[in-house]
Amino acid sequence: MPSIENYRAFVLAAELGSFSAAARQMGKAQSAVSTAIANLEIDCDVLLFDRSSRNPVLTKAGAALLANAKGILLGSQEFLARAKSMSEGVEGHLCIAIEQGISIRPLLDLLGDFSTTFAHVSLEIVTPDPADMAGILKRGRAELGLMIEQEGYPVGFQFRGVGYSRTVPVAGRDHPLARLSQVRHADLRQHRELVPQIRPTAQTGSPGNRKSPSIWYAENPMLVLDLVLQGFGWAELPHSIVADGIKTGDLVQLNYGFQQSDILHGVDAVWTEQRALGVAGQWMLNRLLELPQDVWRETGNLPAS
Amino acid sequence: MPSIENYRAFVLAAELGSFSAAARQMGKAQSAVSTAIANLEIDCDVLLFDRSSRNPVLTKAGAALLANAKGILLGSQEFLARAKSMSEGVEGHLCIAIEQGISIRPLLDLLGDFSTTFAHVSLEIVTPDPADMAGILKRGRAELGLMIEQEGYPVGFQFRGVGYSRTVPVAGRDHPLARLSQVRHADLRQHRELVPQIRPTAQTGSPGNRKSPSIWYAENPMLVLDLVLQGFGWAELPHSIVADGIKTGDLVQLNYGFQQSDILHGVDAVWTEQRALGVAGQWMLNRLLELPQDVWRETGNLPAS
DNA sequence: TTCACCTATCTGAAAATCAGATATAAACTG
DNA sequence: CAGTTTATATCTGATTTTCAGATAGGTGAA
Known part of the structure; x- marks a missing residue:
């Protein structure tokens, strides 16, 4: 079973083009690197270097495996770095x-x-x-x-x-409210309000004061957006969600008569x-x-x- | 410096929830796993397991590092698997x-x-x-x-x-040739031909027999496509490249009078x-x-x- | 409480690793 | 073409590490 040090010797030797240089960089004897790589080759049953010339040259297999070995080393370094970070009190x-x-x-x-x-x-x-x-x-x-x-x-x-989070009242392009230049409470109450949350129960806090008596709940704002686009009602939705629709005209921002219609x-x-x-x-x-x-x-x- | 076996002991112990079980699976003594993990903890300067109860439980840091350790193991396994594949003669x-x-x-x-x-x-x-x-x-x-x-x-x-590769003669939507229900050699010769290859020289083989005397060369078919779309001339291009343009009408397939216009x-x-x-x-x-x-x-x- | 099972630690033996020395080969030098 | 330098493989003995087994202490279930 190759050890991390084996991989390190392999990678260094491949990058430096020399076992001796790799040994110097690792602070070990040249023989250590030589045997380390020899052992790696035995474990792999693959020749990693061509030793026919003065300096070792990666074989094709060695070149292909070099990338893998580098990955292992990277992983090991990251493990230790992350551990050090955590030992210094940083959560993982x-x-x-x-x-x-x-x-x-x-x-x-x-x-x-x-x-x-x-x-x-x-x-x-x-x-x-x-x-x-x-x-x-x-x-x-x-x-x-x-x-x-x-x-x-x-x-x-x-x-x-x-x-801050800005909420904007909107209705679909063809919704009756979309035609009004100003909407009053009475107008809102005549149409279904779509609320982006699960239905409040006794346990889950206050029901809030909704503006319309007819309410549909949907689990998240995106669902509500789809419902509004389909004309099922009006809703107060985050600006970030409706900005695109208002720009393309698929959505119409409602203009409250009774208060600032942007709700901050x-x-x-x-x-x-x-x-x-x-x-x-x-x-x-x-x-x-x-x-x-x-x-x-x-x-x-x-x-x- | 942790060894691969240390990581393996860590991962197995974490997955099995027991040092003994990990030791059994690794074919080693329980003490080996115990010391392996202890050494890993010393190397990391982080407690990986909470030993206060009968069975060891991953600490938060251990849980975070487990993913990294698994990555290292995966990398090592892949290294060996790839090496084995190559030792069996499969190129890398x-x-x-x-x-x-x-x-x-x-x-x-x-x-x-x-x-x-x-x-x-x-x-x-x-x-x-x-x-x-x-x-x-x-x-x-x-x-x-x-x-x-x-x-x-x-x-x-x-x-x-x-x-097979099918080549289709095309011209841009507004090119004069696009209006002809049938084009003849004479028609082609009156307009610039765009050829998707580098200009042939004496060394690089035959110049081929192009249909028009006025030729522009571009390095690859996509460049030629752009030139054709801009109306710079006509070209014979692979079907896969021009299919979309023909469908949208930006390109017009030329209908050769003198031969099958699709060239196979x-x-x-x-x-x-x-x-x-x-x-x-x-x-x-x-x-x-x-x-x-x-x-x-x-x-x-x-x-x- | 008893029992089964788990983990930490100790110990001596086995194995691996290491540095240094040596031999050999390749490239370079004059 | 001989001498020099440098690089790698291998051998050797010492050092270090790893290992299995034994032991002790602790946890949880019956």
Whole structure:
């Protein structure tokens, strides 16, 4: 069974074109490299180098296997680097729960920075239904959450506002409401409202104050979008989801007579006290808090000032 | 420095949830696995298992690193498997040169079979200019070639017909020739012919007998296609390249008055005698020879019978 | 409590690895 | 063409590592 050191000797020798040079670089005797590669060749039952000339030259098989050996070495290095990172207190995995409907576009730069700063931390993003958010954090399924701000959070939760999410009332191109230059409460109540969440029950928090008595629930905003496009009703949906449809004319933004029709929700970062954030989680939280308002404006979640 | 066996002990113990079971599976003593994992933990400076209960349980860090360790093991197994395959005479790499203009669509199924049959052979497909084909095979850059049949091949070359490539004369939508219901030689000679190859010189074989005295050469068929679409002239191009354009109306197929306007070229598989084909190359050649005519018909390279 | 089973550690033996020395061959030099 | 330099293969004895078996301590189930 070849050892990692065998592979290392092979790769170094192939790259340097010399067993002696490889030995020098490994801080070992030349004979060690010679036997290491000989053993590798025995294990493989394949000649890796052509020794007929002064310096060893890769055979065809050796050249083909070199790529594999490099991969193994890379994997081993990554294993150790990741382990070192974790031994220094950096978690190996970070899960962020982003409530459905909150656009990740304002976060893309931040995520890019994360991937380079914490190359050894695997990042997971889940987009649960709003009703699940608390449980997902409580259970430790995610370390950090981004959700539409609420009046109060359960005990044990920390939260800080980090940004905004703009919701826009829309209807399909051919919907009766789409023809009105201004809609009143009374108009809304005459048509079905489509709500992007699972139906609230007694347990799952407040039902919210919906504007229409006729309500359909769908599990996520994309489903609702499809229903709206098909003319099944109107809905208040995140700007990031409906922007395209409004631009192409498939969707029409409703103009509320009774209030500003763009509805601005705050976005909170939420985490639990007992589950202390790791180094990467802390970094992520700090960067979220430092996010300039511009990125929310540029992504259409804040009106231009 | 952890050895492969250390990683193997780690992965097996994690998967079986028991050091003893891992030892049994590895055919070693339990103490070997115990110390192997302990050493790995020392190398990593990270606790991989929680030993507080009867059976060891992965720590968070262990769970994160498990994926990496599995990757290393996979890599090692693949290295050995590939080496074994090569020790049995299968080449590690196969390069096929397919002359520009020959569609690979008839070969897709064949390539799929190849990838499963010769999982350890990396496949390379190059699409050289027709004039380069011979040199590329001679130099060993490619083991096998697919090219439009010629009257004669240089000595040392083997060839067998394997299929067909249909060439269609086309012009752009607004080209004068496009309006003619039938074109004659005289018509063709009044317009520029675009030829998808580098300009033939005295060395690079016959100039062929082009139909028009005014000729532009472009390095590959796609360049020619763009030129034709821009109205710079007419060209005889492979059916696979112009089919879409003809369907959308951007291209018009010319209707030769003097001969069948679809021009059918045979496709030859070509290889050299001195560079013996390996097992994978032989397989590929045999499968090419056995290709049913249907696949050439279905891909528009043979007229429906 | 008893029993079965698991893990950590110790120990001596077996095996592998290593550095140095030596032999041989290839390229280079004059 | 002989001498020099450098590179690789192999041998050898010492060092290190690895291993199996034995032992001890602990956990969980009956």
